[in-house]
Amino acid sequence: MGQFLLVDSQKLDGFEGLQQAVHGSHVDVMQLGRGRLHGTLSHVGIGDFSLSIGAFNVGMRTQRIASDDKLIIGMLLAAEQRVAHWSFDMQLNDVLVIPPLLEHDGVFHGGSAYAAMRFDLDEVTSLFGGEARLSDPDTWRGRGHFRADLATGAVASHRLVRIMSHLRTHKYALMPSNADFWKRSIVECMAANVISSLPPDDSGWLPSARRLIRRVEDYLDETGPRPVHVSEICSTLRVSRRTLHRAFQEVFGIGPVTFLRYKRLCAIHSILRDSAPGSTTVAAVAMQQGFYELGRFSHYYFTMFGEHPSQTLGIAPSTLVRGGNICA
Structure with missing residues (x-):
C-alpha cells in the first residue's frame, strides 16, 4: 500500500458536491429539502484509510451502489430532523456499519452532519486491536447500527470533529511519522460509541x-x-x-x-x-x-x-x- 497523506476541505454550493461524501467512494445524491444548499465537506486520507466529515443545511436522499470493496463506518454528528439509513432510525452520535460490496441508502429529512471512515476490512484486526469482538472482521461483514450512549457519544463525536478541524487548519500536522497516530485517534472515536452501545439493532421501522x-x-x-x-x-x-x-x-x-x-x-x-x-x-x-x-x-x-x-x-x-x- 502506498502511503499518501491528504487533507482537503471545500464549501458546498449544490447537492452534487455530496457525491464525494465519502472519500474514494461515489454516492448518488438527490436533494429533498427546499432552499439553496450550503455546507462543507472535508477529507483526511492516510494511505487507503480516509475520514470524511460533511455538513449540509437541507434534506438529502443518498444512495451508494455495491461496487466498493471498502468497509465504511459512519457516525451521525448533527440532525435537525429525522435521519434514517436502511431501516435504522438514527439518533445523534449513532454509528452505522456499511460492509464492503453492499448497497446503501439513507434519508436526511433536514440539515445534518456526519462523519465516515473508509478502509480495508483486513485493517480492523490492527485498528481495533485489544477489543476481541471489534478486531474480528466477521463483526463488520453485515450491516449494523450501534446506538450511542448519550454521554460517551457526545464526547466521542466532539473529539472527532476537533481532530478534523485541527488537521484541516494545520495540514502540516499530518506527516508520515504521525499518520498512524492520527488514524488510530480517529478510529478510537468511532470505537468508543460502538463499545458503549447496545447490540446491533436490526428491528427497523416500516x-x-x-x-x-x-x-x-x-x-x-x-x-x-x-x-x-x-x-x-x-x-x-x-x-x-x-x-x-x-x-x-x-x-x-x-x-x-x-x-x-x-x-x-x-x-x-x-x-x-x-x-x-x-x-x-x-x-x-x-x-x-x-x-x-x-x-x-x-x-x-x-x-x-x-x-x-x-x-x-x-x-x-x-x-x-x-x-x-x-x-x-
Missing part, C-alpha cells in the same frame, strides 16, 4: 414501506432520465395510489408526486449546471423533464435551490424572454 420504495426507485433507475408519471409506477408495480402515497409519506414525509417532482428538479439542476450557456435553454431542459407550465416550474426551482434556473445555467435573467413560455 420495512414493507421501504421495500416498496426500493421497488419504485429500482424502476426509476431502469427508465433512465425520462420523466415518469405516478400512474405509470402504480400500473407497472401493480400498487394503488393510496398504498404508494402512504409508503412515501412514511419514509420521506412527502407524497410520490412531490418526490418525483423533486427528482426531476434535481435532474434539471445537474443538466443546467453541466451545460455551457448557449448550448441549451432552460425551457428546453424543463420540457424534457415534463414541466410544461414554465412559470410554475421556475417557482418550484427557485424554492428548491434558492436560485433561478437561468443562474444555474449561467445566463443573466435580464437576457431571457419574459412571458408565457420562457422565464427566469
Whole structure:
C-alpha cells in the first residue's frame, strides 16, 4: 500500500458536491429539502484509510451502489430532523456499519452532519486491536447500527470533529511519522460509541414501506432520465395510489408526486449546471423533464435551490424572454 497523506476541505454550493461524501467512494445524491444548499465537506486520507466529515443545511436522499470493496463506518454528528439509513432510525452520535460490496441508502429529512471512515476490512484486526469482538472482521461483514450512549457519544463525536478541524487548519500536522497516530485517534472515536452501545439493532421501522420504495426507485433507475408519471409506477408495480402515497409519506414525509417532482428538479439542476450557456435553454431542459407550465416550474426551482434556473445555467435573467413560455 502506498502511503499518501491528504487533507482537503471545500464549501458546498449544490447537492452534487455530496457525491464525494465519502472519500474514494461515489454516492448518488438527490436533494429533498427546499432552499439553496450550503455546507462543507472535508477529507483526511492516510494511505487507503480516509475520514470524511460533511455538513449540509437541507434534506438529502443518498444512495451508494455495491461496487466498493471498502468497509465504511459512519457516525451521525448533527440532525435537525429525522435521519434514517436502511431501516435504522438514527439518533445523534449513532454509528452505522456499511460492509464492503453492499448497497446503501439513507434519508436526511433536514440539515445534518456526519462523519465516515473508509478502509480495508483486513485493517480492523490492527485498528481495533485489544477489543476481541471489534478486531474480528466477521463483526463488520453485515450491516449494523450501534446506538450511542448519550454521554460517551457526545464526547466521542466532539473529539472527532476537533481532530478534523485541527488537521484541516494545520495540514502540516499530518506527516508520515504521525499518520498512524492520527488514524488510530480517529478510529478510537468511532470505537468508543460502538463499545458503549447496545447490540446491533436490526428491528427497523416500516420495512414493507421501504421495500416498496426500493421497488419504485429500482424502476426509476431502469427508465433512465425520462420523466415518469405516478400512474405509470402504480400500473407497472401493480400498487394503488393510496398504498404508494402512504409508503412515501412514511419514509420521506412527502407524497410520490412531490418526490418525483423533486427528482426531476434535481435532474434539471445537474443538466443546467453541466451545460455551457448557449448550448441549451432552460425551457428546453424543463420540457424534457415534463414541466410544461414554465412559470410554475421556475417557482418550484427557485424554492428548491434558492436560485433561478437561468443562474444555474449561467445566463443573466435580464437576457431571457419574459412571458408565457420562457422565464427566469
